Amino acid sequence: MDLPEERGPLSAALFDHLRRPADRTPGSDVWSDDVLDRVRSLDPADVIADLDTQLSLWVLYELHYRSFDDVDDDHEWSAAVLFLRGLLEIPFESAIRAECEHLVNHVLANEGDLSGRLFDLTSSFEGPALADYVQRRATRAQIREFLMLRSIYHLKEADPHSWAIPRLTGAAKAGLVELQFDEYGDGHADRVHQDLFRTTLRGAGLDDRYGGYIEVAPAETLAVSNVMSLFGLHRRWRGAAMGHLGAFEATSSIPCRRYAAGLRRAGFDDAVAFYFDEHVEADAVHEQLALRGICGSLVEEHPDLEPDVVLGAVSCLVLEARASTGLLDAWQRGGHLVQPPAERPRLASDDGEAVPA
Amino acid sequence: MTMVSHPTVEVTLCPDGPLLVRGATTVVDDQGSRHSVTRPVVALCRCGSSGSLPWCDGMHKLLQQRDAKRDQDHHNWEEDRDTSREVEP
Numbered sequence: 001m002d003l004p005e006e007r008g009p010l011s012a013a014l015f016d017h018l019r020r021p022a023d024r025t026p027g028s029d030v031w032s033d034d035v036l037d038r039v040r041s042l043d044p045a046d047v048i049a050d051l052d053t054q055l056s057l058w059v060l061y062e063l064h065y066r067s068f069d070d071v072d073d074d075h076e077w078s079a080a081v082l083f084l085r086g087l088l089e090i091p092f093e094s095a096i097r098a099e100c101e102h103l104v105n106h107v108l109a110n111e112g113d114l115s116g117r118l119f120d121l122t123s124s125f126e127g128p129a130l131a132d133y134v135q136r137r138a139t140r141a142q143i144r145e146f147l148m149l150r151s152i153y154h155l156k157e158a159d160p161h162s163w164a165i166p167r168l169t170g171a172a173k174a175g176l177v178e179l180q181f182d183e184y185g186d187g188h189a190d191r192v193h194q195d196l197f198r199t200t201l202r203g204a205g206l207d208d209r210y211g212g213y214i215e216v217a218p219a220e221t222l223a224v225s226n227v228m229s230l231f232g233l234h235r236r237w238r239g240a241a242m243g244h245l246g247a248f249e250a251t252s253s254i255p256c257r258r259y260a261a262g263l264r265r266a267g268f269d270d271a272v273a274f275y276f277d278e279h280v281e282a283d284a285v286h287e288q289l290a291l292r293g294i295c296g297s298l299v300e301e302h303p304d305l306e307p308d309v310v311l312g313a314v315s316c317l318v319l320e321a322r323a324s325t326g327l328l329d330a331w332q333r334g335g336h337l338v339q340p341p342a343e344r345p346r347l348a349s350d351d352g353e354a355v356p357a
Numbered sequence: 358m359t360m361v362s363h364p365t366v367e368v369t370l371c372p373d374g375p376l377l378v379r380g381a382t383t384v385v386d387d388q389g390s391r392h393s394v395t396r397p398v399v400a401l402c403r404c405g406s407s408g409s410l411p412w413c414d415g416m417h418k419l420l421q422q423r424d425a426k427r428d429q430d431h432h433n434w435e436e437d438r439d440t441s442r443e444v445e446p
Contacts, residue, residue, distance in 0.1 A: 116372070119373075119418075123418050123421070123422055124422075178397070178398065181397065182396060182397065182398070186395075186396060186397060253414060253415035254414075254415045254416075254418065254419065257408065257414060257415075280409060280414045280415070281399075281400075281409055281412045281413070281414060282396070283415070284375065284400045284412065284413040284414055284415050285375075285377065285396065285398050285399060285400040285413070287415070288371045288374060288375065288377055288400060289377075289398065292371065
């Protein structure tokens with residue numbers, strides 16, 4: 001993919017720099033005072049919803065994943081780029097902490113073993129009922145819009161958590177690799193979860209290319225991926241990376257069953273629903289591996305990481321809820337957050353009934 | 358339920374959750390149906406309510422939430438009943 005369109009002065013300055021050949025000399029004067037002032041005065045209260053900030057962070061992190069065809073690979077570790085990213089991470093981290101603080105303290109204050117408390121957290125967290133809506137009410141267009149937004153993460157599924165592997169030891173390390181082995185197809189190229197989602201996108205008449213919908217993703221959707229990259233790419237956040245993984249897996253299985261049911265109700269076939277069918281079973285396993293095998297082991301060996309693990313778990317729930325709220329609000333107003341492309345005309349079903357909208 | 362499997366099968370019981378099984382190749386359910394194991398680790402349903410038997414699909418969590426809510430509702434009912442008794446002359 002190429003760099004997306006800029007969405008404000010920050011992304012404009014960043015993308016302009018990234019399009020040029022990378023210069024390995026330290027880049028203390030690469031960024032204008034205007035850009036630096038802007039970044040340094042970002043209010044944490046605004047950054048999760050600010051598209052210019054979230055897109056800039058997403059592009060900065062993406063240099064470590066698939067990067068961009070029009071960006072020199074040498075930018076990945078250039079001092080100038082890392083400097084800017086470090087500045088952006090300050091208000092982003094503050095925002096995450098602020099959003100999560102109350103619930104994190106609640107979980108830390110509860111008694112009982114950590115995995116039990118994290119299971120309770122994920123079961124009791126009342127996020128917006130997106131899965132219910134998709135199961136029972138969503139139209140084909142709404143479901144396709146949902147898939148477009150989910151593609152931002154699912155096309156890189158598991159990669160953000162893999163960063164933590166070299167940072168862990170012993171049982172936690174073995175547990176993470178065991179889980180990720182499943183995410184990456186158990187040794188089978190045709191079962192890699194990222195690619196199962198591509199099959200879903202194609203079957204729904206959507207673009208299956210990596211980054212296909214980056215141009216239309218709202219800030220809150222990008223923030224869902226960005227928090228994973230923040231935690232995965234920093235050793236100091238290894239606890240949070242694993243807490244995030246645990247909460248992610250523990251809030252997947254039941255919703256995926258609803259998504260699969262909704263897809264079928266709206267007339268999508270088994271090939272499209274397969275990604276979600278697979279995750280109903282896979283994540284019933286993964287939630288146990290992640291919360292008991294990884295988070296449990298990690299905190300048993302390093303009790304000082306417990307607050308980070310809890311922060312990671314809460315941040316997963318909170319940011320997902322923010323992204324889902326925006327989407328549900330748009331649907332309940334009768335509109336879209338992102339307009340899906342028109343579907344190619346379909347044949348009416350064999351019994352002559354009209355195709356659902 | 359029996360399992361026909363590679364000699365080194367490891368079974369882990371998850372508290373309030375499924376049985377995790379590593380190293381199995383086939384699971385035979387209580388009806389005698391054989392289910393191929395396609396993952397290195399599988400979760401076998403212990404609550405009986407999975408829609409994907411013999412595999413866990415997370416249904417036990419919904420049951421636990423329902424039970425917790427029912428217990429809370431009953432507790433609230435008892436508290437209301439006891440409170441209303443206190444104010445009677």
